[in-house]
Amino acid sequence: MLRLLTMCIPFRNLRKKWRTFLRDFLSDYDRDARRSMRAWRRHPVAGRTILILEPNYCHGEVIPGFCRHLLDMGYRVDVLMHHSLARQSPLCCFKEGDIHIFTAMCTSWKRLAKARVLTRYEAILISTSAFYDIPGWASFLHMTGLDKFANLLAVEHELKDIPRFGEEELDRQGRLLTLGSFPRGMMVNPHFFGEIPPAPRNREPVFITVGSLSAQRKNHELLVEALETVCNEGYRNFSVIIVGEGELGKIPGHLRPFLHVAGKLDFPAMYEAMRRADYFLPLLDPGNPAHNRYITTGVTGSAQLVYGFAKIPVIHEKFASFYGFNDRNALLYREETLGGAMLRAIRQTEEEYAEMQQALLQLGRDIDRESRSNLERALAACSPSEPQQARP
Structure with a gap:
């Protein structure tokens, strides 16, 4: 045609x-x-x-x-x-x-x-x-x-x-x-x-991960291994929400009851899923060279969701400090693996969770303060009053 x-x-x-x-115009x-x-x-x-x-x-x-x-x-x-x-x-x-x-x-x-x-x-x-x-x-x-x-x-x-x-x-x-x-x-x-008041931890903790289901961005095999660890310890009182498009891969049948695969959501639905959660799983893999960019040349959007919704991140130590995460505001792991850190999350008391959440909220406020100051400086660097005319 x-x-x-x-x-x-x-x-x-x-x-x-x-x-x-014409091809671009009609397709879009x-x-x-x-x-x-x-x-x-x-x-x-x-x-x-x-x-x-x-x-x-x-x-x-x-x-x-x-x-x-x-x-x-x-x-x-x-x-x-x-x-x-x-x-x-x-x-x-x-x-x-x-x-x-x-x-x-x-x-x-x-x-x-x-x-x-x-x-x-x-x-x-x-x-x-x-x-x-x-x-x-x-x-x-x-x-x-x-x-x-x-x-x-x-x-x-x-x-x-x-x-x-x-x-x-x-x-x-x-x-x-x-x-x-x-x-x-x-x-x-x-x-x-949005204005999101800090919420107490659910009686049965809810974990969430948000983002494209691709190895370049997240390692979902880490999640499967972690679920095996948690289940082998006898815990059944938890759930994991997975938000994002793509193929999750093969999930063992005995683990499926703990997973809610929501697929790709629009922002209102994703925000609602974030509100229901207690802990955030960035699923960054220290053994994957592609994930090094998230501490060297780019950032993961997971951190923005963690700051904005004050959901405790469960994250490997390699990636933590770049985003301001430490033992006071996050659950870090290294040798014990993601599964061990999820076990610590499940065993947290409401008081321990609330204390960690307050530290995370303070981190978000500190980043907000620095961000606003930097944005003001950047705007001041723009030409005053009249923008440059568009070229003919």
Whole structure:
């Protein structure tokens, strides 16, 4: 069909370019997103408004925290995100009217820098500097021309992409943010998911793990081994919630009653599952070289959920200190394995749990304080008053 539609175009390269555009446009078409994008372009932006922009179908978990920081700092906030992410309702923890939310299709991004509405924002915060819809990923800032804006902040989720995307100048100017404390970038860790009061531990403890079911991100074999350890000790009064898309693999029949495989959830359902839980299982494997990135060049989103919901992490010592976890606010393990640490969790008293939870809440407050201070510094590094004009 695309070949028929483009046969009248005389030049081969131009014909190929139009076929690619039409394929991308039709595969990502969303009528509501087109209307929303038009509304955003005509949007009367109020003073002291910051635009948060997420170009991908993921990383919605960072947006609420950035919104909360900016609102608390006295800014107004607009959010522009891909329509597939918006359907997952990442901003469900805010009241209607607190934030203006707009959606877009991927084909809208390449012309984004020409939108005059951008010049009316005090600052633009790109919550993911990479664009994942292109094989091998691409620099969203360079692809759109937003890298020419002097009032722009960008969040880099992978330090190795700083030289690849040419973000050294952003880093030098203090306008490149990271979610963890690294040698490069400025740490801002957003972990707000609503006003969540600390909850007492369930009588029958509930563990939870959230994220893609892939070996590159988590080792679910560790969980199976841990469940065997717990069951061999005779414990049956616990459960594990598994949230995420992918294949879990073969689970022995006698372990299945303890598992609730929820699959991929939207944000409201995931938040509700987090509220029901007591302990969080990041399932990072010290023996997997791929997991080293979570303490060297990137962070695990599990930490944000731990901070935001104050759920005690059960985590290997190798990864703990990078995230501020210690014996006072987390259950750490090394030689005893994950199963041994889960046994300690099951045996915890309500008082021991509450004390550890308070220490974890304090860690979250400390990170919040540092994050807000760093975000204020990053905003101060943006060009004052007038943003740089979009290039023609």
